[in-house]
Amino acid sequence: xxxxxxxxxxxxxxxxxxxxxxxxxxxxxxxxxxxxxxxxxxxxxxxxxxxxxxxxxxxxxxxxxxxxxxxxxxxxxxxxxxxxxxxxxxxxxxxxxxxxxxxxxxxxxxx
Amino acid sequence: xxxxxxxxxxxxxxxxxxxxxxxxxxxxxxxxxxxxxxxxxxxxxxxxxxxxxxxxxxxxxxxxxxxxxxxxxxxxxxxxxxxxxxxxxxxxxxxxxxxxxxxxxxxxxxxxxxx
Numbered sequence: 001x002x003x004x005x006x007x008x009x010x011x012x013x014x015x016x017x018x019x020x021x022x023x024x025x026x027x028x029x030x031x032x033x034x035x036x037x038x039x040x041x042x043x044x045x046x047x048x049x050x051x052x053x054x055x056x057x058x059x060x061x062x063x064x065x066x067x068x069x070x071x072x073x074x075x076x077x078x079x080x081x082x083x084x085x086x087x088x089x090x091x092x093x094x095x096x097x098x099x100x101x102x103x104x105x106x107x108x109x110x111x
Numbered sequence: 112x113x114x115x116x117x118x119x120x121x122x123x124x125x126x127x128x129x130x131x132x133x134x135x136x137x138x139x140x141x142x143x144x145x146x147x148x149x150x151x152x153x154x155x156x157x158x159x160x161x162x163x164x165x166x167x168x169x170x171x172x173x174x175x176x177x178x179x180x181x182x183x184x185x186x187x188x189x190x191x192x193x194x195x196x197x198x199x200x201x202x203x204x205x206x207x208x209x210x211x212x213x214x215x216x217x218x219x220x221x222x223x224x225x226x
Contacts, residue, residue: 009151034214043115043201043217044154051212089154091214098144098169099214103153 003027004092006102014110019077021105023090026071030092034099035064035075038087047088048075080109113137117202117218124192124225132187132221134202142205143185144215147171147198154201160185161207192225199223 005024013019023033031052036044050057050064050073057064063076077084090102118133136143144159156169160179174196176188185204189196199222203215 006153032212036214036217041220043203043219045217046214049212049214098156098159101146101154103151 003100004090004102006090006105008105010106012108012110013080015082016079019080019107021075021088021107023073023102024071025092027094029094031095032093033066033073034091036089036091038089044089082109082111085109115202115204115216115218117221119221121222126192126194126225128192130189132200134185134218135183136204137183138204139182140204140206142207144203145187146201146203148201149198194225197223197225
């Protein structure tokens with residue numbers, strides 16, 4: 001049973017527009033959520049995280065929103081740049097538990 | 112540079128051969144883990160360790176062995192390679208199993224092909 005779901009395998013947006021990547025989870029015990037970014041032939045790198053006590057966390061062009069009642073989080077990238085083209089993984093964990101990853105969404109930002 | 116180092120970066124094996132994927136970190140992290148990434152499957156946990164001498168199975172442990180004799184090293188052994196083990200393997204580490212705001216630090220990966 002997949003606890004973290006990224007239902008969109010791919011997303012294409014124009015440079016300068018907003019990119020919205022979505023993630024749903026099923027485990028109500030999750031209390032920390034992270035987004036990782038992965039370029040081809042490289043390992044995933046940490047992008048941004050959010051604790052369950054918050055509903056929004058912002059870091060420059062990247063904002064993560066958490067809707068606990070809907071068990072849904074999203075990553076907004078504004079404005080999108082061609083260098084943002086990568087695979088984005090959503091991950092979640094509960095207290096003293098390992099990270100659980102989604103299957104990833106491939107973002108393509110077209111110039 | 113501090114971080115997680117994986118070797119080799121690429122490897123081709125014949126079915127039935129054995130090999131060890133190396134992983135080393137110099138951040139004094141207690142928690143280390145191995146993932147495999149397959150198309151459409153995301154990152155799946157193979158084995159993990161919460162400290163030297165302690166290991167446990169993840170989601171897809173069959174066909175793999177691990178040991179943790181030091182804090183720094185966490186090798187992954189393929190006992191008898193099979194084509195189904197063709198994948199990209201990532202090692203990750205963290206201060207603890209419990210999630211920190213920065214999650215895990217990943218190595219750059221080992222691309223393994225079994226023919």
